[in-house]
Amino acid sequence: MSNPETKVTHAMVPRELAARPGGLALKVHTGPLAGQTLAVAKPSIKVGRSRAVDLTIADRSISKVHFALRATESGAELRDLGSKNGLWLGQRRIFHVGLIPGDVFTAGECRLELVDVAEVEVEVSTSEWCGELYGQSVVMRELFTLLERVAPTPLDVLIQGETGTGKELAARSLHQLSDRAERPFIVLDCASLPETLADATLFGFKKGAFTGADHDQPGLFEQADGGTVFIDEIGELPLAQQTKLLRVLDRRELSRLGEPGVLRRVDLRVIAATNRNLAEEVSEGRFREDLLHRLNQELLTMPPLRERPGDAVELAEVMIDELAEDHGLTIELGDDARAALPLYAWPGNVRELRNAIRRAVLLRREGTVRAADIRFGRGDGVASKLGEVLSHAGDYEQTHLEFDRVFVPSVLREFGGNLSAASNRLGISRDRLRRRLMALGLYGDGA
Secondary structure (H helix, E strand, C coil), X not given: CCCCCCCCCHHHCCEEEEEEEEEEXXXXXXXXXXXXXXXXXXXXXXXXXXXXXXXECCCCCCCCCCEEEEECCCCEEEEECCCCCCEEECCEEECEEEECCCCEEEECCEEEEEEXXXXXXXXXXXXXXXXXXXXXXXXXXXXXXXHHHHCCCCCCEEEECCCCCCHHHHHHHHHHCCCCCCCXXXXXXXXXXXXXXXXXXXXXXXXXXXXXXXXXXXXXHXXXXXXXXXXXXXXXXXXXXXXXXXXXXXXXXXXXECCCCCCEECCCEEEEEECCCHHHHHHCCCCCHHHHHHHCCCEEECCCHHHCHHHHHHHHHHHHHHHHHHHCCEEEECHHHXXXXXXXXXXXXXXXXXXXXXXXXXXXXXXXXXXXXXXXXXXXXXXXXXXXXXXXXXCHHHHHHHHHHHXXXXXXXXXXXXXXXXXXXXXXXXXXXXXXXXXXXXXXXXX
């Protein structure tokens, strides 16, 4: 996805202040930290026994990486990360649930209470574009501000984020906004790098260095001289090459295979990306701690699409406009698709959204892209069901009833049956939610 507007430099983009959830506080009721309130000034944290997480609780009943907690507009999202002893709300084991301040849950044998979700004021870009990245949400425009500040510096950068969040687009944007923009941008995908060819690929070789080396060949670092090297999935890089990469980062010099003692200077910036927790990889002995510190001169975190659901609609419209122009089509996003897009979690993030929109546009060809045209995962999720309801809308009352029959229970399931949290998410009172569930025939002893 490319910015259709004239490219602007970091210095030209005005900024403003905006508020977002920015900190989490947990009170420990039982366990080794009983009575303590633990506050973390981050909107999203991982909690466990390991030192590699954001909040460490040294209790044997807690897994190394036990659960994740993410601040939301109404409270926090709690997610089990494959723990051995689980998460519990009362007597129910939970895997993914919404919390509001005052809710108490159990991790292993430790009872914890969500005390507070703080709101912070942050500086954000006023532009919805930054290089090749697009987003109108506060978290994205806050990221744009950081990108614009980091781009003109010589700092190496580590970008972390789930698959499909746009890590390479962020790296390209950093390059485009830097004074290296007219120089090479070289991509190395460690996930597809054969270990036997790693040294030759990275550092190059001299003619005769090995069988088949019939010419001198510069490696990727030399090819990027003056520009930027983007190392994707750096967590996949073998330990032997990690040691050699550290030497390049420290000294900005290397030797080709077959040229021992001959040092070649390189002028480059290194941007690395990973979807792994590299601190955890360090603790497991799979990644060098000194390399992590060297790469992490600046850390950028790409937010998953589920944390910026409003952007899903805006991104879809940008994608449709690009596809329509590329293929000479007249097509737009329908209202039912607008309603359905933010309801799906998009586990494959922006990449999954792009593939779904491309398929829908190229099959529909003209007119309106409806919710039913968009493949949401396997096609059997809540968003697809809502799409079907909206695509076959009848009179207002019947359509509203069918919509609520799908949507309201999905929100209730999301919050583990907690009526207070679900009503908060829906923006209605607990009593009104109970009455609606009764009208739908969905309220009973278990609700």
